[in-house]
Amino acid sequence: MALNRVEIDLSAVGHNFREAKRLAEPETAVFPVVKSDAYGHGLIPVAQALQEQGADGFFVSIMEEAVTLRQAGIWTPIILHLPESKRDAFEIVEFNISPVVYDFGLIDALSRESQNRDRVAGIYIKVDTGMGRLGVSITDLPAILSYVRGKEGIKVLGLMSHLSCADNSNDRGYTLSQVEHFNEAINIGRDLGFELSQNHIANSAGLMAYPAARMNLVRPGIMIYGAYPGKDMQDVAALRPAMTFKSKVIQVKKVPAGASISYGRRHVTPEAKTIAVVPVGYDAGYSRSISNRGEVLIRRKRAPVLGTVCMCLTMIDVSHIKGVAVDDEVVIFGRQGDQVISVDEVADWAGTISYDLLCAVGSRNSRLTVNP
Ligand SMILES: *Cc1c(COP(=O)(O)O)cnc(C)c1O
Numbered sequence: 001m002a003l004n005r006v007e008i009d010l011s012a013v014g015h016n017f018r019e020a021k022r023l024a025e026p027e028t029a030v031f032p033v034v035k036s037d038a039y040g041h042g043l044i045p046v047a048q049a050l051q052e053q054g055a056d057g058f059f060v061s062i063m064e065e066a067v068t069l070r071q072a073g074i075w076t077p078i079i080l081h082l083p084e085s086k087r088d089a090f091e092i093v094e095f096n097i098s099p100v101v102y103d104f105g106l107i108d109a110l111s112r113e114s115q116n117r118d119r120v121a122g123i124y125i126k127v128d129t130g131m132g133r134l135g136v137s138i139t140d141l142p143a144i145l146s147y148v149r150g151k152e153g154i155k156v157l158g159l160m161s162h163l164s165c166a167d168n169s170n171d172r173g174y175t176l177s178q179v180e181h182f183n184e185a186i187n188i189g190r191d192l193g194f195e196l197s198q199n200h201i202a203n204s205a206g207l208m209a210y211p212a213a214r215m216n217l218v219r220p221g222i223m224i225y226g227a228y229p230g231k232d233m234q235d236v237a238a239l240r241p242a243m244t245f246k247s248k249v250i251q252v253k254k255v256p257a258g259a260s261i262s263y264g265r266r267h268v269t270p271e272a273k274t275i276a277v278v279p280v281g282y283d284a285g286y287s288r289s290i291s292n293r294g295e296v297l298i299r300r301k302r303a304p305v306l307g308t309v310c311m312c313l314t315m316i317d318v319s320h321i322k323g324v325a326v327d328d329e330v331v332i333f334g335r336q337g338d339q340v341i342s343v344d345e346v347a348d349w350a351g352t353i354s355y356d357l358l359c360a361v362g363s364r365n366s367r368l369t370v371n372p
Pocket residue numbers: 033035081162202203204205219220221222223229
């Protein structure tokens with residue numbers, strides 16, 4: 001077995017989904033975001049657990065993920081965020097996937113493909129309401145809608161947009177203005193005769209903090225995995241972290257005062273210490289920025305990282321913990337007994353966000369699914 005291990009608690013995923021469902025209006029469809037291997041948690045087991053819990057559909061980034069879901073027996077609707085115009089039209093029709101459309105390229109190919117097979121492809125048009133990323137401007141929306149209207153075999157299911165700072169409670173005005181622009185876009189579409197029955201703009205933060213953003217469909221990602229999108233959202237839902245990251249002690253040693261620890265001598269012991277060597281490093285997603293800053297759990301106690309985090313090794317000060325021995329479990333983030341180190345804490349030490357850490361750790365270590 002590998003020295004490091006990621007445990008995925010599927011019962012936590014199910015619980016978090018039920019929390020998302022509880023926040024959504026009864027008529028609001030919940031489409032969990034399972035892009036990037038379900039944020040490092042494993043696409044297939046996570047999607048199967050969510051389908052069992054009644055997920056109304058799924059949101060993925062790339063075609064490969066959509067096909068993987070279909071081949072694993074996921075039969076609910078799937079929204080594909082980043083279709084590749086020239087390549088994906090056939091599979092979109094073949095596997096009944098709903099792509100997000102933001103330019104004319106895909107429309108022609110899709111129309112041809114669905115007419116060939118006597119089917120209708122449902123699409124969402126992406127409108128940029130202030131994210132400053134993918135999508136057409138509200139000004140260009142009538143042109144793309146009119147273009148689609150002239151094409152057989154395509155049905156516009158609704159519009160979609162994305163919020164840029166719903167996690168930031170100090171900038172509520174911006175999020176509310178994005179929702180307002182989105183409603184404007186929906187009205188423009190309806191005035192042109194489109195029904196637009198399924199419109200969506202809310203990510204986890206939108207779902208948790210902006211009732212007006214919920215509409216008919218929501219796309220929660222991070223909350224499904226048990227991390228909060230914003231620091232002040234703890235009261236809105238009781239989330240359970242789904243990922244635990246564990247390693248183990250491979251050497252314990254005593255060093256005298258004045259000993260240099262790890263590359264660059266960035267820690268020199270002020271007194272005699274007991275050091276545990278742990279085989280986790282930045283190749284496993286444990287960022288080098290955590291050097292001299294982070295903590296881990298050993299024997300149900302917090303213990304600080306000493307010196308530079310290496311590619312495959314990190315040194316831990318265990319002077320205050322009795323009896324630390326080779327093979328002791330080390331929890332990098334997650335729970336050990338009554339102690340917890342959250343992924344958000346580790347992300348803070350690393351100078352990043354939980355999303356980044358979950359993807360990195362989940363994709364680089366062997367994963368074990370627990371509580372299916
Ligand atoms: C990743 C993503 C989401 C999910 O965001 P969370 O903050 O993880 O809830 C929703 N919509 C789009 C377009 C995304 O790219």
